[in-house]
Amino acid sequence: MIIAVDAMGGDHGASAVCPGVIEACNRNSDLEIALIGDKTVIEPYLDKADGSVRSRIHVVHAEEVVDPNESPAKAIRCKKHSSMRIAMEMVRSGEAKGCVSSGSTGAIVAGGVLVVGRLKGIDRPGLGILLPTKKPVFLLDAGATVRCKPLNLVQFSLMGSVYMKDVEKLSSSPRVCLLSNGSEEIKGDDVIVAARERLRASDDLNFGGYVEANRVPMGDADVVVCDGFSGNVMLKSFEGLIKFCRGLVKETIQESWLAKAGALLLYPSMKRLGARVDYQRYGGSALMGVNGAVIKAHGRSKAPAIANAIGVAYSFVERNALERIREDIAQELEKVAAEETLC
CATH class of the missing domain: 3.40.718.10 (Isopropylmalate Dehydrogenase)
Known part of the structure; x- marks a missing residue:
């Protein structure tokens, strides 16, 4: 299972995200991480990982970072080479099963809607924690x-x-x-x-x-x-x-x-x-209603919180929650359509 992780988001950036990624890989032997951000910043932090873990962490270089003070929708639309945008594009393309970021909440919601896309029948997404x-x-x-x-x-x-x-x-x-x-x-x-x-x-x-x-x-x-x-x-x-x-x-x-x-x-x-x-301990918030496992970690997250946020994404995918949500929403749409027909 591949999870894409934004290495540059949050208050601590790669100094917290990289150790958290290593910890998450130690917990789950079938987990692979696409770690996205500035390659020169990321790689020194990965030297502490043992060989079996390091082989499951794939660094994807990103030239840009979404700043929390930027307009969320504008940043997602314009910064196509940002670590957050690339992580979400990997979910949309199917290269990754889910993504994790501790960056701007507004940008994550905008990216979930504009890049990953809403589930069919969902009017608006919601952050669940x-x-x-x-x-x-x-x-x-x-x-x-x-x-x-x-x-x-x-x-x-x-x-x-x-x-x-x-x-x-x-x-x-x-x-x-x-x-x-x-x-x-x-x-x-x-x-x-x-x-x-x-x-x-x-x-x-x-x-x-x-x-x-x-x-x-x-x-x-x-x-x-x-x-x-x-x-x-x-x-x-x-x-x-x-x-x-x-x-x-x-x-x-x-x-x-x-x-x-x-x-x-x-x-x-x-x-x-x-x-x-x-x-x-709780890791992160799941952006519910989008077509993938998109997890928002707290902006102050350090390594343990990042590892737990990745664990939330892992569980979301492993337990097939997305398909269950699709089924329940489809049933609700059928009921609404039937009620409208009767009226």
């Missing part, structure tokens, strides 16, 4: 489609359910809920209400109605569906709260020798807790 909650919760959309129609939310629900069943291997039928400002049916705007009625009529989903933001960390839903604006705000709130709590714990420990002594006893448990809420 696992949240560090009591149990894995898949949030969709986390920032790709800022303003949504009811159709978009229905399609996000179908894709999120497939992801949790086939990629995360959830043992039971995923409980899908719409993010709203209350659990009562009188809550929600016109878009949310219309999506709720369509989802309630679906036989393919375990639809659980509304979920409030304060219940998401408790695992009241397996899949939380919302527009990209709300989802991105929720995601950033999670990240900020986790960072705040870590800082607060450290400050409290420093207040007395007794707290310091207690912290030593609690250190193993606190270390495990820190790992549970570390964004690097």
Whole structure:
């Protein structure tokens, strides 16, 4: 299996991506990587790989890099020799089964639509990400489609359910809920209400109605569906709260020798807790609704997060999630066409 990886994206560029690629290849013996970027920058980092791993990493030279401050669509259209664009073209041509980048979110979404292409029947793509909650919760959309129609939310629900069943291997039928400002049916705007009625009529989903933001960390839903604006705000709130709590714990420990002594006893448990809420553990966001496994890694990703993002792409392909999404969307289109005929 070949996964194309943008070596130049993110805050750390090749210094994080290359070690992450090596780690991912060590984990999966059948994984090959097309590592795309400036060859002179990349190759020194690969000297640390042993022979069996190095032989599965193929460097593809790219002359350009997509800058996060550029217009996303313009950068994808104009910078045809950028590492991100080449990675996506490899997915479109079938040379690679998927691609990973920690570059600009906007450019990745634009590239997913303009280069890789949307799946037939998908109106808009959505970024799906696992949240560090009591149990894995898949949030969709986390920032790709800022303003949504009811159709978009229905399609996000179908894709999120497939992801949790086939990629995360959830043992039971995923409980899908719409993010709203209350659990009562009188809550929600016109878009949310219309999506709720369509989802309630679906036989393919375990639809659980509304979920409030304060219940998401408790695992009241397996899949939380919302527009990209709300989802991105929720995601950033999670990240900020986790960072705040870590800082607060450290400050409290420093207040007395007794707290310091207690912290030593609690250190193993606190270390495990820190790992549970570390964004690097979850790797990256899957751009759902495009014709390939396109994974957006966090911009701050270091080697472990890059390796995990590649693992997300690997699992997405290995478990045939794309074909399952195609099937579910095709069935939904057939139902909509039948309803329109009856009307």
